[in-house]
Amino acid sequence: MSDDSADERPVAASEAGEHEWPVELAGVTESVVTTLGPNERWNVAALGVRAPEGVGPATATTWGRTRTWRNFRERGEGYVQFTRDPVDFAEAALSVREEAEPVLESADAWVRCAVDRVADGEDGGTQWVEWELIPQDSEVERRVVPTTNRGRAAVVEATVAASRLDVPAYDRETLLDRLRYFESVVETAGSEREREAFRRVRELTDAEW
Amino acid sequence: MSDDSADERPVAASEAGEHEWPVELAGVTESVVTTLGPNERWNVAALGVRAPEGVGPATATTWGRTRTWRNFRERGEGYVQFTRDPVDFAEAALSVREEAEPVLESADAWVRCAVDRVADGEDGGTQWVEWELIPQDSEVERRVVPTTNRGRAAVVEATVAASRLDVPAYDRETLLDRLRYFESVVETAGSEREREAFRRVRELTDAEW
Incomplete structure (x- = not known):
């Protein structure tokens, strides 16, 4: 690769x-x-x-x-x-x-x-x-040495889960469990920018978890 | 950033x-x-x-x-x-x-x-x-334009879940559910290299899911 x-x-x-x-x-x-x-x-x-x-x-x-x-x-x-x-x-x-x-x-x-x-x-x-x-x-615009941040990935996964909340084919409780887990990953491994992103996910998602 | x-x-x-x-x-x-x-x-x-x-x-x-x-x-x-x-x-x-x-x-x-x-x-x-x-x-060694692959991130998350399977503080069924989910992400979004990585996770993990 x-x-x-x-x-x-x-x-x-x-x-x-x-x-x-x-x-x-x-x-x-x-x-x-x-x-x-x-x-x-x-x-x-x-x-x-x-x-x-x-x-x-x-x-x-x-x-x-x-x-x-x-x-x-x-x-x-x-x-x-x-x-x-x-x-x-x-x-x-x-x-x-x-x-x-x-x-x-x-x-x-x-x-x-x-x-x-x-x-x-x-x-x-x-x-x-x-x-x-x-x-x-x-x-x-720029090339850098790529890094892996679990918090950044958790924000991406949270947007996937959030966008499925209104899709009948998905179980809502399972999605909310995932959102809770990905939020905990952001808290553990994210920087302030990932925490800000997760606050946006919360604001933009019509659900409580 | x-x-x-x-x-x-x-x-x-x-x-x-x-x-x-x-x-x-x-x-x-x-x-x-x-x-x-x-x-x-x-x-x-x-x-x-x-x-x-x-x-x-x-x-x-x-x-x-x-x-x-x-x-x-x-x-x-x-x-x-x-x-x-x-x-x-x-x-x-x-x-x-x-x-x-x-x-x-x-x-x-x-x-x-x-x-x-x-x-x-x-x-x-x-x-x-x-x-x-x-x-x-x-x-x-090299700088590139970083890309986001959900499958790659799912491999990282799977290693975290797998390494917690023997830690009493974590609920085993929850971890196995997560492994199932991350495997599905690899199947959906990963390339052959992520699928190979997930096979390694399976080989190296003493559990069935």
């Missing part, structure tokens, strides 16, 4: 056509995506980017009639960005947030992607659409 | 004395530490590095009479390293692994630290020792 050549890669992909992701995609990479809405502001949302299997583009799935779904359909593109900031991630996942500019300050890298609908269906009463993500342009 | 100057930092700390961590420490950063044993081989273990509160060195706590505790006491140092590889992390956390060389191939950076015992005590029948970690030397 290491990449010795990371520092030597061009920051922006060549203009000749072959645009690349400036990160190693493997499995599903949790990103933040901004898409331009009808009000000409950039909607900020969470998006899981699935690595290509063999050849072919990366894909992502939108669930339901979300703003990202609407803006992908109407604009055909979005800015996929990679941030370590747990507050930005929590707000992207759970709130309606709009910005005047497409790239968040906390983004370590962004990729402007054209999106193409390649499949759709229904699962448990929710319409889903699968999109191919075709990089058009990208920029790396 | 961003650090615009990351690329300009010296790779190795100056020889003048003030050695620095080549990563941003915040809250508890999960690392892998190697320590030299009496057999002159490097023991590989997991170590949570707690960021300094205000001024002062980072700290870490060892629980019980582990190899890391013994080698810290007898050698007074260890190589703290930052890896994104879930297999290396799982083996460090759950197995006895020894290497001829102190730095793992997957390490994005390492820091040779002198360690000083600054506190000790007992918690639930387990002796703990808190150590100050004083960087002596460090090297960055």
Whole structure:
């Protein structure tokens, strides 16, 4: 999984056509995506980017009639960005947030992607659409030595649990138990930034635990 | 939390004395530490590095009479390293692994630290020792754009749950439920490397779930 050549890669992909992701995609990479809405502001949302299997583009799935779904359909593109900031991630996942500019300050890298609908269906009463993500342009803002913080990961997991609370297929008590556990992880291993993110999760979630 | 100057930092700390961590420490950063044993081989273990509160060195706590505790006491140092590889992390956390060389191939950076015992005590029948970690030397192998993979985080959480199975203070069924959940996250969001890591967790854990 290491990449010795990371520092030597061009920051922006060549203009000749072959645009690349400036990160190693493997499995599903949790990103933040901004898409331009009808009000000409950039909607900020969470998006899981699935690595290509063999050849072919990366894909992502939108669930339901979300703003990202609407803006992908109407604009055909979005800015996929990679941030370590747990507050930005929590707000992207759970709130309606709009910005005047497409790239968040906390983004370590962004990729402007054209999106193409390649499949759709229904699962448990929710319409889903699968999109191919075709990089058009990208920029790396900074490269660092990555670190692992259990609190940061617990914020991500908490947003997943919180967003499932109103989905009938999931057991509510199990989700609330998970939220309690992830909150305890944030208290043990998080920094002040993760604690701030968990306060946002609480504010944005209509439940008590 | 961003650090615009990351690329300009010296790779190795100056020889003048003030050695620095080549990563941003915040809250508890999960690392892998190697320590030299009496057999002159490097023991590989997991170590949570707690960021300094205000001024002062980072700290870490060892629980019980582990190899890391013994080698810290007898050698007074260890190589703290930052890896994104879930297999290396799982083996460090759950197995006895020894290497001829102190730095793992997957390490994005390492820091040779002198360690000083600054506190000790007992918690639930387990002796703990808190150590100050004083960087002596460090090297960055590569800098990249960090990414978030829920599967990778789930491997880390699974090692925490697995290592608590024999601790009476924790409810076994709750831990097994968590292992089931984290395995499902690996299946959904992990790449083949996270699935391999979870197989190692299963092999190294004396429980069925």
